[in-house]
Amino acid sequence: MSITLYDLTGAEDDRRFSPYCWRIHMALLHKGLDFRTVPWRFTEKDEIAFSGQGKVPVIVDDGRVVADSWAIAEYLDETYADRPSLFGGPVAKGLARFATDWTEQVVQGGIFRLIANDLFAHIAERDKAYFRTSREERFGMTIEALGADREARLPAFQASLAPARATLAQQPFLSGNTPAWADYALFGAFQWARAVSPYHLLAEDDPVHAWRQRLLDAFGGAAGRALGYAV
Amino acid sequence: MSITLYDLTGAEDDRRFSPYCWRIHMALLHKGLDFRTVPWRFTEKDEIAFSGQGKVPVIVDDGRVVADSWAIAEYLDETYADRPSLFGGPVAKGLARFATDWTEQVVQGGIFRLIANDLFAHIAERDKAYFRTSREERFGMTIEALGADREARLPAFQASLAPARATLAQQPFLSGNTPAWADYALFGAFQWARAVSPYHLLAEDDPVHAWRQRLLDAFGGAAGRALGYAV
Numbered sequence: 204m205s206i207t208l209y210d211l212t213g214a215e216d217d218r219r220f221s222p223y224c225w226r227i228h229m230a231l232l233h234k235g236l237d238f239r240t241v242p243w244r245f246t247e248k249d250e251i252a253f254s255g256q257g258k259v260p261v262i263v264d265d266g267r268v269v270a271d272s273w274a275i276a277e278y279l280d281e282t283y284a285d286r287p288s289l290f291g292g293p294v295a296k297g298l299a300r301f302a303t304d305w306t307e308q309v310v311q312g313g314i315f316r317l318i319a320n321d322l323f324a325h326i327a328e329r330d331k332a333y334f335r336t337s338r339e340e341r342f343g344m345t346i347e348a349l350g351a352d353r354e355a356r357l358p359a360f361q362a363s364l365a366p367a368r369a370t371l372a373q374q375p376f377l378s379g380n381t382p383a384w385a386d387y388a389l390f391g392a393f394q395w396a397r398a399v400s401p402y403h404l405l406a407e408d409d410p411v412h413a414w415r416q417r418l419l420d421a422f423g424g425a426a427g428r429a430l431g432y433a434v
Numbered sequence: 435m436s437i438t439l440y441d442l443t444g445a446e447d448d449r450r451f452s453p454y455c456w457r458i459h460m461a462l463l464h465k466g467l468d469f470r471t472v473p474w475r476f477t478e479k480d481e482i483a484f485s486g487q488g489k490v491p492v493i494v495d496d497g498r499v500v501a502d503s504w505a506i507a508e509y510l511d512e513t514y515a516d517r518p519s520l521f522g523g524p525v526a527k528g529l530a531r532f533a534t535d536w537t538e539q540v541v542q543g544g545i546f547r548l549i550a551n552d553l554f555a556h557i558a559e560r561d562k563a564y565f566r567t568s569r570e571e572r573f574g575m576t577i578e579a580l581g582a583d584r585e586a587r588l589p590a591f592q593a594s595l596a597p598a599r600a601t602l603a604q605q606p607f608l609s610g611n612t613p614a615w616a617d618y619a620l621f622g623a624f625q626w627a628r629a630v631s632p633y634h635l636l637a638e639d640d641p642v643h644a645w646r647q648r649l650l651d652a653f654g655g656a657a658g659r660a661l662g663y664a665v
Binding site for chain 1: 616
């Protein structure tokens with residue numbers, strides 16, 4: 204029986220843009236597990252009420268329900284321990300949490316301000332009021348103010364990637380020679396941008412650009428075929 | 435035969451302040467290897483000329499010479515594979531490089547500007563001209579300008595630690611339940627500060643503060659006994 208992933212989408216059913224759902228999409232591919240996705244929108248809280256909370260990703264695996272991307276990753280790695288490890292051992296799992304925290308604390312906030320207006324344009328109409336209110340409360344300013352002056356913000360965003368750039372100048376993935384969870388966490392942030400924005404976040408000669416391309420091409424090009432913009 | 439570590443020191447023979455040497459000090463303790471240290475100063479290039487370069491850390495292990503902290507870590511983990519692993523497997527090693535790059539790209543530069551004047555005060559007299567010239571060339575300003583306004587810089591430095599703080603609020607070490615290379619890399623930066631500066635870099639209720647204390651206490655309190663300031 205295949206796993207079901209409730210996957211945030213925009214105005215179109217296949218505009219999958221959640222960075223957290225992309226982590227799980229890549230994790231399921233990494234584990235080689237069969238899965239299907241169900242498009243879900245912010246205001247469809249009833250559709251995932253069975254999970255006891257209101258956010259995606261949520262997976263259903265033969266009746267077992269797991270929410271939260273980190274918890275899902277742990278569930279998949281423990282339940283399907285005979286398949287390629289997502290974390291790669293206890294020390295790697297500890298450090299994967301650090302890389303994930305870095306993605307969330309540094310990278311995602313930077314990307315949000317570079318794509319805020321494009322993102323809002325792709326949100327489903329029925330979700331727009333929810334999205335505007337929740338994000339404007341969180342950040343204390345309008346979507347339009349958040350997204351202003353992106354040209355001026357781009358250099359600081361690119362500078363904030365310096366640690367990943369240094370690593371990826373020396374090895375193909377954050378996780379070494381092959382990708383693992385930490386790569387999918389960071390890649391999720393870039394897939395979020397790619398799904399909704401034509402804005403170029405990375406210079407073509409940036410080692411981070413080459414790394415992103417390797418992940419767009421991974422698993423038969425699954426992520427690269429997803430609806431989005433040329434990056 | 436014990437390993438010899440050439441270890442940067444200040445005006446006193448036991449003012450060991452190199453963040454890179456501290457990584458190796460902790461790594462040797464982690465591996466449980468016998469070692470002795472030789473105090474070394476910036477201008478004593480002749481003393482380590484046998485290593486083919488002019489920086490510490492350098493180790494000599496039964497005639498084998500290795501320089502550069504990452505190369506030494508790899509050497510120790512490969513040569514003493516029967517002892518506790520410094521990296522913890524291939525994925526962990528990949529991510530350890532990322533955490534090390536984060537330490538170097540984000541944390542060390544931030545600390546330098548908070549301790550620059552204290553650091554200069556503890557450099558050996560014979561090293562001061564070298565230190566001033568090399569650092570002022572690297573940063574394009576005087577030591578005194580680099581070290582100015584540290585009260586104003588402290589909040590941004592503490593904010594830059596957000597990814598480590600988030601991780602260490604959830605687990606005792608960056609590497610998970612027990613420390614490994616990535617912890618020693620970051621800890622080295624704090625030992626550098628502790629050796630030369632009474633300035634408090636971390637609030638007492640910061641999870642990073644508690645983590646640092648765990649490493650000061652590790653291995654029988656070896657790092658905590660080193661000459662330095664109460665932090």
